[in-house]
Amino acid sequence: MLLRSRYSQVSTCQKHSFSMLIWPMKVIITCIIEPEPGAEFSECLCFFAVSRNLVTYLTTMLHRSNVDAASSVSTWIGTCFLTPLLGAFLADTYWGRYSTILVFLSLYAIGMLTTTVSALFLPSSNNGGIHRVAVYLGLYLVALGTGGIKSCSSALGADQFNDADPVERVAKGSFFNWYYFSINIGSLLSATVLVWVQDNIGWSVGFAIPTVLMGFGLAVFVAGGKVYRYKRMSGSPFTRVFQVLVVAVRNCRLELPDDCDTTALSLYENGKAEHTSQFRFFDKAAIVPPSPEKIGPWRLCTVSQVEELKMLLRMAPIWASLLIFFAVTAQMSSTFIEQGLVMDNRVGAFAVPPAAMSTFDIVSVLVCVPVYDAVMVPLARRVTGKDRGLTQLQRIGIGLSLSAITMVYAASVETRRLAAAPAMSIMWQAPCYSVLGVAEVFTSIGMLEFFYDQSPESMKSMGTALAQLAIAGGNYLNSALISAVASATAGGGKPGWIPDNLDEGHLDYYFWFLAALSALNLLLFIHCSIR
Template identity: 35%
Template sequence: MEQQKEKREESEQEKWVYDGSVDSKGRVPLRSSTGVWIASLFVLAIEFSERVSYFGIAANLISYLTKVMNEDLKTAAKNVNYWAGTTTLMPLIGGFLADAYTGRFPMVLFSSLVYLMGLCLLTMSQYIPSLKPCNTKTCLQPRKLHEVAFFLALYCISLGTGGFKPCLESFGADQFHEDNVEERKKKLSFFNWWNFALCFALLLGATVIVYVQDVCGWGAASLILTILMALCIIAFYVGKSFYRYRRPEGNTLKPILQVLTAAIRKRKLSCPSNPALLYEVPMSDTTGRLLCNTKNLRFLDKAAIIEDKHVGEKHSPWRLATVTRVEETKLILNIIPIWLTSLSTGICVAQASTLFVKQAAAMNLKLSNRFTIPPASIASAAAIGTLIFIPIYDMIIVPIMRKLTGSERGISILRRISIGYTFSVIVMIVSALVEAKRLKMHEQEILRRGETEEKLMSVFWLVPQYLILGFGDSFSLVGLQEYFYDQVPDSMRSVGMALYLSVIGVGSFLSSFLIYIVDHVTEKNGKSWIGKDINSSRLDRFYWMLAVINGLNLCAYLYLAKRYAYKSVKRTGNEIDGCNRDGVEMMMMA
């Protein structure tokens, strides 16, 4: 009878999702009718539409700025990088506000409407006569009013992305219960298939949308993107009864400041050798997950020491912190060096939408006498590389590695990222070799015929570097998404995804900074590596420099990864023995 009673209780526990989330009516979610892939499909749909819009604009933006706005290569590349950087840094603000005050679903909905407003303005800048670039097909000097409307639309899209991107991916991952074995495995696949959908959007944006922009005009393309986004916002709202929601937990930075203050106040105390003596609340008194004590950053453990003179008193959080709060602070501090080493990947990604596109424009784009590939469409090769590799990774490599390592992930997060960083080095080496060959062919043609506009080298020479970039993204970018979602405190997961996006944003700004520095230094020798046009530049040397930077960065990353301690979640009981020691893997990068 007792066993039957226990089984009934377990069955009842399994029926509901007890992880602090609620359904659309504020109740404990029913497992069978909320969350997992049912809810994720709605999330993936709106992400798909947003990414089609973003990649459709970003892939061809440098061509628009040089051909319609008549900007030179350096200025256009800087403007693209500034916009991409702003778009991927704004999520730091949106993610913080969502975690602390608004919640993820309301933030996604509001930001989607701002994004839609930006697309509407972009469409109007192409159709309203007073806002159009000019009255003729070729613009020697576009109207100032068009420039204002165009850039206002772009940065309105950036503002919308600020709340949309960090919340949507973490909201999608929230649909899976981490303490349920089956849902946890599905969650590990979620990030892979999220990027599969993202790359399919890149493929569509860089081919169909770019083709419409080049053949029918930016107005027709913007109108298509506006309609698609509007339909997906409606679909996302319709699915609200299937979602699991997390309530905002207030200012997420305040507990970190409390831990640092408490540790400094008790800096003269010695940490106990037994972690069980540190202060922690019982699991029965909290709805969130508790974390186990780790051995790194031991100074912060002093914040959890109970002082003899205050035993039995009500403790101020500015003087005494729980072990979980201490460990959450350690997680944030541990993230900083990993984030810094990830910036070189952001620099590589920035090249795909700027200098790689200008390379393509200087090559033979003809498939036949009647059909010419838009330069920006060659970026679809990177999406194809990722689309090919992610299913192979998720359905073949991961199951094999699970059997070999005994780990649910198959390949640990930091090891996966390191493989991606290795691909970054290879990408820049291949890019340098291809560009050197293109310049050599161009110089030989000038010697033979004099000044020529003939483009001898086929654009398909760029396919290998884009494919390698796609393979690398399957490891580095997907791994970074998992890392910044999994290794931040549970209350800061939107901020975690914003930190991941900031890698791309800061990488774009660093790319612009490098272009400026390299141009300033090399033009003193008579020939700038990044001149007014691509044929007067030496991008091959610039790429070799990036290959060296990425190689040195990989070495620094491996050093940090060896000493990294993963988040350790307490599964049962209140004793230290209840900690899940699998979470405290030391990353051995052989």
């Protein structure tokens, strides 16, 4: 932040002479050194410490079946990415991003403490019911706590860049890359060190370590409260959207003027979006009523307010196309781990925990982000002439393609495993994780940038929450698909596609099913993007 203040005092001529040296330093400082990313690092370390190996915890400690464990993990992860809607609402309406992160970080710490205590004391008791209640209480407190962090942390970081400055505008594009890079460092530590600790030393120690780090992250975040740029709250985004819906329906019988930019419509708000011709029905919310005494927020909306709703509607098809992608990535915390449990996990003298295979995903992200930012973006910039190289939709589309390829490979590996006489090496899973890591660099980062940039100014936290909601929807979709497939295929004495003993099932059929859905989803995404 000190760098920002000093940089702003430099003359315009001097600024442009060394601006391209300054902005990479600023991006790295913002993403790694400042307190807010430190809190996000702690949150990611805790989240992945639980999610990476949760399916193993449920099957070995709570004795859940493969279908129940995979479904429960996807449901829990989905909830972790659903609660950001609540966090975004509170941030944009009442508390602001900083206070929202502070409150939800505290809830998160309590949830991690509950999870640690349940793993430390209750397994030795004879009351399995209390143990199960304590486990799920801790897990869903964590899910609630993560809501205020995931919806606000990247938005608070992006707020530190001034869009009016061309150098800072380019730097903000790199911020999302390096932001994703920094949180994957926490994921790497979880998938390697903490997963090993959980499997070899104990679950209580494996949960206690990230709990302590969460407390440290909370303290660091509080200490950095005076160094941020803060943006004013604009009122409840939900209220503004509902006002447009209500007024448009109330005025449904009124006729729109031929020129919707005439004085027949209410005035624009200063600095807000200009009128567009798409979704013209909602323009009726901005028609000035004949009786001036009836004018009010639930009787008349500004054109800018109507355009905010239109922005959300335009993003809806892109949001829907992300559900299948995140249903595919959900396999890394569910069926891929269950598949790894029945594979040969010996690599030389080491026994690799199935959950540790996600290391390949994380390393892939850590390698791909700097390569993308330093090599691919400059090359693409020369071809496209765009500051960011590829458009956000192009980035998302590349990731969707890679996810479809991954499921084709995963299905082929499972088919070979079922036919192999000796146990197949777990290292055959490595390409699945690695390619999905590259896919995340394109789709997940492109999604964060897209929803932040395309959201109305008063709904930046909400835009980030919508991106997180796509992850939630994908995990809920995976949970529903697993349960539906298991129910539909396990009848008449047949084990079904996903039985407890995978050697008797056909997990490969489920992977082929996801590959087909991914290919169809890619075609729909291309169609929506062109429109």
